[in-house]
Amino acid sequence: MTEQREVSLPRIIEIVTAARRYFFDEQMQRDVHMKGPVDFVTEVDFHVQAYLQETLRRAYPDVQFMGEEKDNDDIDFSGRVWILDPVDGTANLVHDLRASAVSLGLYENGEGLLGVIYNPYTDEVFSAVRGGGAFLNGKPIHVTDAPDLAHSMVVVGTSSNHRQRTAWTFDCFREIFDKSEDIRLGGSAALSLADVARGRYGALFQRYLMPWDYAAGKVIIEEAGGVTADFCGDPLSCRSNRPSTVLAAANETILREMQSIVNPDHKPADIFIREEDCL
Numbered sequence: 001m002t003e004q005r006e007v008s009l010p011r012i013i014e015i016v017t018a019a020r021r022y023f024f025d026e027q028m029q030r031d032v033h034m035k036g037p038v039d040f041v042t043e044v045d046f047h048v049q050a051y052l053q054e055t056l057r058r059a060y061p062d063v064q065f066m067g068e069e070k071d072n073d074d075i076d077f078s079g080r081v082w083i084l085d086p087v088d089g090t091a092n093l094v095h096d097l098r099a100s101a102v103s104l105g106l107y108e109n110g111e112g113l114l115g116v117i118y119n120p121y122t123d124e125v126f127s128a129v130r131g132g133g134a135f136l137n138g139k140p141i142h143v144t145d146a147p148d149l150a151h152s153m154v155v156v157g158t159s160s161n162h163r164q165r166t167a168w169t170f171d172c173f174r175e176i177f178d179k180s181e182d183i184r185l186g187g188s189a190a191l192s193l194a195d196v197a198r199g200r201y202g203a204l205f206q207r208y209l210m211p212w213d214y215a216a217g218k219v220i221i222e223e224a225g226g227v228t229a230d231f232c233g234d235p236l237s238c239r240s241n242r243p244s245t246v247l248a249a250a251n252e253t254i255l256r257e258m259q260s261i262v263n264p265d266h267k268p269a270d271i272f273i274r275e276e277d278c279l
C-alpha cells in the first residue's frame with residue numbers, strides 16, 4: 001500500500017495559482033469545442049486539467065483524481081480523491097466575461113478535507129482546510145450576518161445545458177426574488193459559492209450542479225460558518241458522479257427559507273430522483 005502524504009495547503013495554493021497562465025492564453029481561449037448545444041469546453045479547460053492532474057499526481061501519488069474533462073468511472077470514493085473543475089464558468093470564458101475559476105476539493109469517504117477556489121482575473125484565492133476556518137488570500141472570511149432571506153442578496157444559476165426543468169427553476173427564482181433583497185446570476189457556481197463564504201450573498205440556489213462544481217465551495221462555506229444542503233435537505237454528496245440541486249446559506253434560518261421555496265412538500269429522495277426534481 002502506498003504511504004499517505006500529508007497535503008499542505010500552501011503547496012496546493014502554489015500549484016493551483018500556477019494555472020493562471022492558461023486563462024490568459026488567447027489562442028487556447030478561442031479554441032472552443034462543443035460538448036452539447038450550449039455546453040462549451042476550451043483548450044484552457046483541457047490544459048488546466050492536464051497540468052493539475054499531472055502535478056498533483058507527482059506531489060501526492062496516492063490520491064485519486066476526479067476531473068470534469070475526464071472519465072471518472074473508476075474512482076473509489078472511500079479513498080482520498082481530488083475533485084477538480086479546471087474552469088468553472090467556461091461560458092464566461094468563451095464570452096470573455098472574466099468571471100471563471102479553478103475549483104479544487106480534496107475528499108475522503110465523502111468528507112471534505114480541503115477546498116481551494118482560485119479567480120485568476122482578480123488573483124483571489126479562497127481556501128479552507130476542514131476545522132481550520134476559511135480564508136481569502138490568507139485573511140479569515142465569514143458568511144454574512146444577515147438574519148433571514150428578506151435581508152439577503154441571493155445568487156442563482158441557470159444550468160443552461162440542462163433545460164428540462166426551466167419553468168420550475170424560474171418559478172423558484174421569482175419566489176426567491178419576492179422574498180429576498182434581490183437576486184444575481186453569476187455564471188460560475190464556484191465563484192458564487194465563494195461569494196457566499198465571503199459574506200456577499202446570503203444564499204445560493206442552483207439546480208443540476210456536479211460534485212466538481214461545489215466540492216471546494218462546500219468546504220469553504222462550511223468553514224466560513226455557513227451551511228449547505230441538497231434538494232431534500234441532506235448533505236451534498238461528493239461520493240458519486242451524479243448531479244444535485246445545491247442550496248447554500250449563511251445560516252440555518254435562510255437555508256430553511258430557501259428549502260421551503262424549492263421543495264415546499266419536503267419530497268424525499270426516492271420521489272425526486274424518479275421525477276428528476278433534484279436535477
Ligand code: IPD
Pocket residue numbers: 068085087088089090091157158159160186187188189190208209213
Ligand atoms: C457551469 C457553471 C455555471 C452553471 C453550470 C455549470 P462549467 O460550469 O458553474 O455557473 O450554471 O451549471 O455547469 O461548465 O463552466 O464548468
Ligand code: CA
Pocket residue numbers: 085087088089189212213
Ligand atoms: Ca463547473
Ligand code: CA
Pocket residue numbers: 045068085086087088089090
Ligand atoms: Ca468546467
